[in-house]
Amino acid sequence: ADELFQGLGRQSGIDRLVDTLVPLLLADVRLGNSLQDPNIDMVHFKQKLAEQFCDLSGGACKYSGKDMATIHDGLDITAAQFYALVEDLQLAMDREGVTPAMQNRLLARLAPMFRDVVTR
Numbered sequence: 001a002d003e004l005f006q007g008l009g010r011q012s013g014i015d016r017l018v019d020t021l022v023p024l025l026l027a028d029v030r031l032g033n034s035l036q037d038p039n040i041d042m043v044h045f046k047q048k049l050a051e052q053f054c055d056l057s058g059g060a061c062k063y064s065g066k067d068m069a070t071i072h073d074g075l076d077i078t079a080a081q082f083y084a085l086v087e088d089l090q091l092a093m094d095r096e097g098v099t100p101a102m103q104n105r106l107l108a109r110l111a112p113m114f115r116d117v118v119t120r
């Protein structure tokens with residue numbers, strides 16, 4: 001069941017993936033400036049993202065952050081922004097050597113979050 005967790009390189013691979021992903025998100029003008037808010041604790045954000053990827057991929061973690069609808073409520077996130085994040089994640093996974101099969105598996109587990117994240 002934890003084949004995806006292995007495919008992402010276990011905890012250390014997931015941590016590297018998040019370290020590669022977050023600068024891409026911060027630099028992506030398509031995402032708008034919600035992530036540039038100085039009130040966002042980026043250390044916390046990265047920890048929660050890594051924990052979520054670990055949980056979703058079958059690692060021995062339980063996501064302990066806010067639920068996706070609550071945290072993204074009021075950010076007016078569009079479908080285009082959701083897909084832009086997915087593209088950044090694909091690029092980060094390419095850079096970290098995650099195989100296409102494993103990339104697709106992680107993306108498939110994120111897809112159901114669309115309805116909670118996209119509100120505009």
Ligand code: HEM
Binds near residue numbers: 048049066117
């Ligand atoms: C599959 C898509 C997405 C996933 C899995 C995801 C995941 C997360 C996670 C785990 C957190 C931290 C939760 C916490 O602190 O408890 C978060 C926060 C946040 N996300 Fe997303 N997110 C997604 C899409 C997006 C998109 C498209 C945007 C648009 C720019 C976005 C903007 C934000 C912002 C601004 C925060 C920080 C909110 C705050 O700390 O007040 N997210 N997201």
